[in-house]
Every structure is written in structure tokens, then in C-alpha cells.
Amino acid sequence: MFSFRKIISVFTFLMMFSFPLFAGTSAFADDKPIIAYVKVLNGACIAINGSVERPLKLGDPLFKDDILKTSEQSSMGVSFRDNTLISLGSNSLLKLENFAFDPDNNKLAFAVEIFQGTLLYISGLISKLTKNPDEDLRITTPAGTVTVRGTRLFINAE
Amino acid sequence: MNTKFILKLLVPLFLLALAACSTPRGNYVILLAEEDGSVGEVSVANDLGSQTISSVNTVVETSENRAPKKPRELSEDVVAKLVAETEEAQPPKPLSFFFFFGFDSDELTGDSQVIFDAVLAEIKARTTVDISLIGHTDSTGSVEYNRALGLRRAGRLRDLLVESGVTASAIDIKSLGEDDPLSDGGADSKKAFNRRVVMVLR
Secondary structure: OOOHHHHHHHHHHHHHHHOOOOOOHHHHHHHOOOOEEEEEEEOOEEEEEOOEEEEOOOOOEEOOOOEEEEOOOOEEEEEEOOOOEEEEOOOOEEEEEEEEEEHHHOEEEEEEEEEEEEEEEEOOHHHHHOOOHHHHEEEEEOOEEEEEEOOEEEEEEO | OHHHHHHHHHHHHHHHHHHHHOOOOOEEEEEEOOOOOOOOEEEEEEOOEEEEEOOOOEEEEEOOOOOOOOOEEOOHHHHHHHHHHHHHOOOOOOEEEEEEEOOOOOOEOHHHHHHHHHHHHHHHHOOOOOEEEEEEOOOOOOHHHHHHHHHHHHHHHHHHHHHOOOOHHHEEEEEEEOOOOOOOOOHHHHOHHHOEEEEEEO
16 A cells, blocks of 8 residues: 555655756755765765766765765765765775665665775664664675674775 | 694694785775774675674675685784775764753753854864754654654754854754653653754764
8 A cells, every 4th residue: 555655755756866967066956855965075086976977075965876986096085964974095986876864754775886996984873773774774896785784894896 | 743733733823824914805895893992793795605794803805706705804904004095084973962942942041052152163163064953842742743843943943053154955954853752751751851952063
């Protein structure tokens, strides 16, 4: 049985995908929920979302499906809305696949995929609140899936 | 016979020592201690197998198209070198502050007004800031009313922050109403310390 709320949320979900991504940075800020912010930035780092590339500055918002890319001798630190902290070393590529922090409606999700480079991860509230860590909290790497139970860890991907 | 025995003992020990020193290569995951020293648990899995680690500075390496290798412990020095670059880029730890409100009111108490001024200084000192405000209430009144009151309190604090120059889009507000009292149930849930907004400053 689908509740009204579920239908609405599925509708919103579909809307998020059907919205064209052509208008540059402002389109993101206006239409997509912010899931994280750039807190530390060294060197040249960009976010790629669909066909749009944004050079990142300190304090910039980040969105679902952003692919973060750090160049040679560059690194960045990101904080999510649930206090999860991540940082990327140089020559790294990481996709923010999914993020939901709505403990009230039991919607918790953290999923990132690292394609290459280095990632330092410190768990936030999602890791503390989730009852299904294997489903709600996932870091995908080229060599396999990493599941986390409340911790700090380092990943290298080639 | 003695030499043989010693060799038998020494060779594995030597290999073990070597393993602890050697830097991991390729795809790997290292479990680290959190700031308070606690250590969680991490599993690495692919189609060919899985490994779980739960002790500090332990690494699981995975070669291409292979199952994750048996975990091994790394020396602290090796780990420190590997994580140095990302550790330097680690964002500051989020800070939490409590603001208290009068009965059935969205006005800050006098004490909390003082805290507000101090927190504002901390906010201005940061290069970037984003804030979560979560409103709470005591258990007097209906659940629905309290959900709305919690949101009003969080909204009031947001307005104060915006008036003080904080960007509105950097503030996220939520209400848990009476659902999350600071102490469990009983007469305590009616108490003043439940009339609060928790601010998380990141």
C-alpha cells in the first residue's frame, strides 16, 4: 500500500532527476537540496554534476550526484548535514551517490563511491542512528564495497 | 638441531615484522581510532569474499579480481605517513550548543541570550559556516502543537542569526517536538531543560 506521503516523495524524487541541469551553479543552489559543504580547500578542486563543472571554493554547497575531483597537490575537506566528515587527498575522484538525513521519517542514507585517490572518513549521526548499517551506509571502491559501523577509516583506491 | 629450531622460530617472526613494516599498495582500507580513542568495525566485500576488521591500524588490501586479503596490522608510523595529506584537509569538528526557551515561548531565556552572543563570535571567527537547528519542547500540550512550537523556536533562533549577518541558506531547521527529552519520561519531561534548540555548528 502506498501512502500519500510516499507518492509525494517518489514524485519529488523523479522531479529531481527530470530537472534539466543546464543553467550552471545557480540551478543547483535553487533546485537541489544541499547535502554538504566544502570546509577545507587546497589547490584546484572541482565538482562535476552531469555536464556541469564547478570550480570549488571554500564554503561552497555540494549536492547529490556531484563528482568531486582534486588535482595534483590539491586536497579538500567536506562536512555533511549529519556531521559526517570526509577529506580527499590529491588526484582523487569521489562521487556523492546518495545522502538522506531525516531521522524523523527514518530516512537515513550515506553512499559515496571512490574511483581513485585517498579518502579519510569520520562517521556522523547517520552511522549512530541507523538500524541497517549495511544498507544505509556504503563506501564503494574499485576493489569492493566497504561497510562501516561507526568509525574513522582511510581508503586508498587505484 | 638448535640452529634449526631457532631458524624455524626466527623466520616467521622476521616475516611478521616485515609485514608490519611494509606499506600497503593498491586498493586498501585502514581502520583508524576516533578522536576519543574508540575503534569501530569495517567490512570489505566483493564477489570473491569479504574481511572484517575491528582493531586499530589494521589494513585490508584487495588486488584486482581477487578476494580481500587477510587483514594485517600496520605500524603507527606507516599509517601516519599514509593518512597525513587527508588528515590535514580534515574539516573542523562540528560543535554543539544548547539554547533554552521560556514555557510555551519562542523567546530565548536571559542566559541563552548571553550564550548566543558568545556563539555568534565563534561563528564569525570561522571561514565557512553551516548550521543545523533542532527545536525541542517539554511534554505539556499535544504532540502536534509541540512539533510546531519546536519549529517556531528553531525558526526564531534562525531569524536572530540572519539578523546578525549569517546567510539564511546556510541554516537548516528541524523540530523533534517533545520526542527527544533530555531525560527519559516521567515528571522530568515537563522540565525547563527540554524547552531548547540544539545548534550544531559545522
